[in-house]
Amino acid sequence: MTLTLYFHEISPPSRSVLMIIKALNIQCDVKVVDLLTGEQFSPEYLEIHPRGKVPALTDGDFTLIESRAIAAYLCNKYGGVEETLYPRDPEKRANVDMMLYFGGWVYNEIFAYLNVRNILFYDEKICDENLPKVHEALKQLENYLEKNKFMAGTSISIADFFGVNAVLFLEVSDFEDYGKYPKVVEWIKEVKKLPYFNECNQSGLAHMKKLIKNKLEKKYIKVFLQ
Incomplete structure (x- = not known):
């Protein structure tokens, strides 16, 4: 399944999620949503994030919004034995x-x-x-x-x-x-x-x-x- 992050570099939460992807060495497509031209309000993107915000994440058929929820999900699913970024204790x-x-x-x-x-x-x-x-x-x-x-x-x-x-x-x-x-x-x-x-x-x-x-x-x- 393809993992895709919907992102824009001027968004601090987007950049935070991207750091987690890099930290965990996750293979992920990064799709830029051009906030400066209003792409976040396109019908296609509003199907992914109804509030027209970034970031958003799709993992196959699963869609997730809210940056901190995305961060936790990535650690839970793709963190492997990594125990410091989001501990299991x-x-x-x-x-x-x-x-x-x-x-x-x-x-x-x-x-x-x-x-x-x-x-x-x-x-x-x-x-x-x-x-x-x-x-x-x-x-x-x-x-x-x-x-x-x-x-x-x-x-x-x-x-x-x-x-x-x-x-x-x-x-x-x-x-x-x-x-x-x-x-x-x-x-x-x-x-x-x-x-x-x-x-x-x-x-x-x-x-x-x-x-x-x-x-x-x-x-x-x-x-x-x-």
């Missing part, structure tokens, strides 16, 4: 699950601050009033990382893949306060050492930076990202 797995949910909260606070959707669609600005919530999220992440090298313990897990892409999303702005969170900075450096990190993330992050920069500088680009 109930308590260790629950800890990874907890940090996946926590990372989702961090991502939402950062996304609300960056105001990406409204910048791209409605020529708005970054929501500086939401910056205190970003600092609260980073402070709580710092507290977790005071106790462990990675989000869910001493070994890297899928929670780190999602968490790091949430925090690095700040790079599309002029955020310069990483120095307040030395453990977060150290953790980012560790995750970036993964041999497939740049392959999965570098181009997409640069692409999103350019989109945001151009829109904020009134260099209009018609996009359909939602």
Whole structure:
């Protein structure tokens, strides 16, 4: 059966799932859904993901949406003897699950601050009033990382893949306060050492930076990202 990931590089959750595919050395077709031309709203793609989002995954006749569910599925089905990314031990797995949910909260606070959707669609600005919530999220992440090298313990897990892409999303702005969170900075450096990190993330992050920069500088680009 053919495994297909529906993906776009500017989507942090898409890139996180791609990292898992690379980590597990899974043979998978990667189909780019062009968010910038509205392909995600085509009837064909809405049959796969009714909300018109990426990523999505098809595994033969089985279709799965929601990035964290996709990540868990890939580990469960294709992880083999790998025991760190998504452990089978109930308590260790629950800890990874907890940090996946926590990372989702961090991502939402950062996304609300960056105001990406409204910048791209409605020529708005970054929501500086939401910056205190970003600092609260980073402070709580710092507290977790005071106790462990990675989000869910001493070994890297899928929670780190999602968490790091949430925090690095700040790079599309002029955020310069990483120095307040030395453990977060150290953790980012560790995750970036993964041999497939740049392959999965570098181009997409640069692409999103350019989109945001151009829109904020009134260099209009018609996009359909939602």
